[in-house]
Amino acid sequence: MKKLIKLSIPLLSCLVITACGGAPKKVDSLESAQAAYSTASSNEVVVRHAASEMDDARNALAKAEKNWKNDGKRSRTEHYAYVASQKIKIAELIAQRKEDDARLETMDLKRQRVQLEARSQEVDRAREEALAMQQQLEAMxxxxxxxxxxxxxxxxxxxxxxxxxxxxxxxxxxxxxxxxxxxxxxxxxxxxxxxxxxxxxxxxxxxxxxxxxxxxxxxxxxxxxxxxxxxxxxxxxxxxxxxxxxxxxxxxxxxxxxxxxxxxxxxxxxx
Amino acid sequence: MIRSNLIAVVLTATLGLLGACSSTPKPKTEIALSNAALQNAENAGAEQLAPLELRTAREKQAQADGALSSKKYNTAKQLSEQAAVDAELAKAKSEAEKSRLAVTETEQSIQLIRTELDRSGSQ
Incomplete structure (x- = not known):
């Protein structure tokens, strides 16, 4: 019985494919996940900041490819392609956040510097005022x-x-x-x-x-x-x-x- | 006798079928993981910062729970795996959004001090 069911799956798939008029063997979600992966993995920032998420994506993608290539299991293929594409988005967001956090640190320094500048300008002005007043008072x-x-x-x-x-x-x-x-x-x-x-x-x-x-x-x-x-x-x-x-x-x-x-x-x- | 044989055959066949369908064990780990991921996303402020992503995750989780109670373990497993990545995405988006907002805010405050400096400098 088990054998019969197992046999019937590829058989059914063949039937489905035939029914679709010999459509090319492809899964859209897998293709878009592959494309997204190739974009993300060529982005140095993403690779540097989110290596482990990119690994997860790679693994899910491999599972999707295997399920499609070896077994032609569309639903499993789509599942893993989905997981892969979500992992890629996560990796990109993590990279973006880490870049922003790094910018934030340099900006904090910049802010401190500008604040210091403002304060010293204030001190200068106060000193100038005091000096001017002293001179005027002496004159009077x-x-x-x-x-x-x-x-x-x-x-x-x-x-x-x-x-x-x-x-x-x-x-x-x-x-x-x-x-x-x-x-x-x-x-x-x-x-x-x-x-x-x-x-x-x-x-x-x-x-x-x-x-x-x-x-x-x-x-x-x-x-x-x-x-x-x-x-x-x-x-x-x-x-x-x-x-x-x-x-x-x-x-x-x-x-x-x-x-x-x-x-x-x-x-x-x-x- | 023939009848009882027939029953035995039918029973065996049914069991065999069930065996084939429930080859996936109950996905306890996956459900636990996706619940934790949802919790993390909520803690990261996804309700405000990534509402769409969080909703998708919750819907998948609900579907996974449904599949679990009707003993469709394979479906439940896949759905809770998807719910987990959806929730992770919601969390990542929330955190990225927070940092982005902080950058904007800091930029504005620097700009404000600069303007102040320029104005008082030119007085």
């Missing part, structure tokens, strides 16, 4: 105080009792304007002060007018007026003895204050 003869950076414009700016700026003051004003141009995020408070000659009211008005004059001079040099607030202090905040001519001269002054950035809002709001 400014001082760093609890209220922020204070540049004092001495009384040479004004004649006694007058609020109009003297010609000679322009260099000092230029320095303030240049600082404000260089550091556009900075705002300024312009504060007028007087000596104790004259009435309090007169001095208060005078100190206000002088502050306004300085503000107007800065605006004339292109500084946005919204960055500058003014106030008159009158004679209440002397920096020297009002009993001497020299002391009174020192007290007649305008102070330009650049509050520290985080203090700015509160200082300006209390105006």
């Amino acid at each position: 003869q400014a001082q760093i105080t609890a209220r922020g950076i204070v540049a004092t414009l001495g009384d040479v700016l004004f004649d006694s009792g007058e609020a109009g700026l003297k010609e000679t003051s322009s260099v000092n004003i230029d320095k303030i304007a240049s600082f404000m141009n260089r550091f556009p995020e900075r705002t300024a408070i312009v504060e007028g002060h007087t000596d104790n000659l004259g009435t309090d009211d007169f001095n208060l008005d005078l100190s206000r007018s002088r502050a306004h004059s300085v503000r107007a001079a800065l605006v004339a040099r292109g500084i946005d007026g919204s960055r500058i607030s003014t106030q008159g202090m009158g004679e209440v905040a002397p920096v020297a003895d009002n009993n001497t001519t020299q002391g009174r001269q020192q007290n007649r002054r305008v102070e330009v204050i650049f509050p520290d950035l985080d203090m700015q809002v509160s200082e300006v709001e209390t105006q």
Whole structure:
């Protein structure tokens, strides 16, 4: 009985082939698996990264070929051809992944380098800014105080009792304007002060007018007026003895204050 | 007597036939392997990254289970072998996809820092 069945298979196959009009002996899936294998095995990257999957594919392909050539078993042939072609796809994907992983490693290095570059650029810029600020502060003869950076414009700016700026003051004003141009995020408070000659009211008005004059001079040099607030202090905040001519001269002054950035809002709001 | 002989002949013939059909043993190993391969594919994120491949694998596995319960061991063996390679493919595709996405992401982040550098450099 077994023999009969075994005999009948090739017989049946012959019948089938004959029925198909003597079609050539071929299995499409086997042919495409063979073609895929030949492409993949000539790809150096695939061979290098997925050798064991390519071996699996080769073995499955051999089984498919054997089943077809020796025994003409179409279903088994197709099965092994299918396994082979899937293994080839797997091998190609593994190769692709390993290539990407390798690229990822070099890219990580590249990213670190670029990040480093960005950081050093930042440091350079910060250093440049600090240097520029230091130079400007020196030029203005400014001082760093609890209220922020204070540049004092001495009384040479004004004649006694007058609020109009003297010609000679322009260099000092230029320095303030240049600082404000260089550091556009900075705002300024312009504060007028007087000596104790004259009435309090007169001095208060005078100190206000002088502050306004300085503000107007800065605006004339292109500084946005919204960055500058003014106030008159009158004679209440002397920096020297009002009993001497020299002391009174020192007290007649305008102070330009650049509050520290985080203090700015509160200082300006209390105006 | 003739009758019992006939029964014996028929029985022998049937047994012989069965023997021929079930020459493949129950494919326990293949089923276990394909189950494991499916599990690996799911763990690799195939549900999102290789849904088509994973579906094919699951369908073959279901067919293999069906063939197993109707004792078509040869069919069950082949189907579970195919389910296993399908699942392996799903896993390989998921992993390749993950790496590809990582490369794209890293490329973009480098590009972003570069643009930032160029912009602040030209300020």
